Amino acid sequence: MREWFGPGGGGAGREARGRGRHQLTGNLPVSWEGSPPGVRVKGSPCPIANPLPAPRAAAPRPSGRARFRAARPVAVPPRREGACDHALLDQHSELRDFADARTVADVAVAAERAGWDALFLWDHVVHVKSRRRTFGDPWMLLTAAALATSRIRLGTMVTPVARRRPQQLARQVATLDAISGGRVVFGAGLGGPIEDEYGSFGEPTDPAVLAERLDEGLDLLGRYWTGEPVTHDGPHYRVEDVTLLPAPVQRPRPPVWIAxxxxxxxxxxxxxxxxxxxxxxxxGSHGAAPPAGEVRDLAAYVREQRGDRADEPFEIVVGGASPAGAAQARDLLGPLADAGATWWDERQPIDGTDLDKLAPVLHRIDQGPPAL
Incomplete structure (x- = not known):
């Protein structure tokens, strides 16, 4: 399993050798379709993530467990044998704001040194606007992280595609993939709070309409990233014979994770x-790990929905705050990996006092991913 750590909602993780790759991710306050968004920290929080280890031999394997492995290989620099991949998310302190690209770059460097697998940032304009939090543009922040690192994966957790222009978003992701050498993971979702993030700017607020725009926008992103000509006439977007070049480094495209x-x-x-x-x-589940039974049910449902693609790699990201002790961490993460989780998202409790503070985030990062 992979692991990542994220300040205020990111994650970190480690890759296990053996029957499969599993990953864990960091704490990401984001909005999800059909529910209010999670809370985010000041600035642009990013998660740290680590892959979960292969299931223990004695553990029962749910149907299709072997199907859930790591994402498709990406172009990343070679690492020494036995090294781990991990990721982290960024947080904010009174002195250093996570809307500051230099802070995000420093957090990314710390996460890479500590063995996390990835760094993920929130993608908000205002989030809950009454809180008057600061936010940086995630693609600029991730560019700083990419230039300061060489191994960890980078991405958003998650980008609300429905409030973006797909052609501009496709260009931003492809550019970051080139800068990072093929290390981008693209997280997408509905986004929210809807009234604050959409309604405040005169955008539609009907969740059904936003879901349509999300699906149509995702389809366009996938087509733009092929580097081939695109013509499209849909209910929300029109494109006339457009080719966006260069295409992303990763082929056929960067991995896309849906929240x-x-x-x-x-x-x-x-x-x-x-x-x-x-x-x-x-x-309110940002700081608490889910029950293994619910993860198993989700994994089975997704496998059923994937049909003839069920044998292809697919990531399932779960998260919470892992215990400090190695034995306790194994007791928490092991059943989740056995149930089908592939990434652990190391999260700060959403209502905790340290959510917006840089020092506790860096302290957790330096401790490294949970020992599995």
Missing amino acids: GFWPNRRPMRRAARWDGAVPLFGQ
């Missing part, structure tokens, strides 16, 4: 069409 609340089926059906699912298991 949503479980047991809502629609966002998980959407996720099954792509490369990974980032589920939340109830409101």
Whole structure:
């Protein structure tokens, strides 16, 4: 399993050798289709993530467990044998704001040194606008992280595609993929709070319309990233013979992970069409790991929805705050990996006092991923 750590909502992780690759991710306050968004820290929080280790031999394997492995290989610099991949998310302190690209770059460097697998940032304009938090543009922040690192994966957790222009978003992701040498993971979802993030700017606020725009926008992103000509006439977007070059480094495109609340089926059906699912298991669950039984049910549902693609790699991201002790961490993460989780998202409790503070985030990063 992979692991990542993220300040205020990111994650970190480690890759296990053996029967499969598993990953864990960091704490990401994001909105999910059908439910209110999670809370985010000041600035642009990013998660740290690590892959979960292969299931223990004695553990029962749910149907299709072998199907859930790491995402498709990406172009990243070679690492020494036995090294681990991990990721982290960024947070904010009173002195250093996570809307500051230099802070994000420093957090990314710390995460890479500590062995995390990835760094993910929130993608908000205002989030809950009454809180008057600061936010940086995630693609600029991730560019700083990419230039300061060489191994960890980078991405958003998650980008609300429905409030973006797909052609501009496709260009931003492809550019970051080139700068990073093929290390981008693209997280997508409905986004929210809808009234604050959409309604405040005169955008539609009907969740059904936003879901349509999300699906149509995702389809366009996938087509733009092929580097081939695109013509499209849909209910929300029109494109006339456009080719966006250069295409991303990763082929056929960067991995796409879809967020949503479980047991809502629609966002998980959407996720099954792509490369990974980032589920939340109830409101206020950002700091608590989900029950293994619910993860197993989700994994089985996604596998069923993937049909003839069920044998292809697919990521399932779960998260919480892992215990400090190695034995306790294994007791928490092991059953989740056995249930089908492939990434652990190391999260700060959403209502905790350290959510917006840089020092606790860096302290957790320096401790490294949970020992599995």
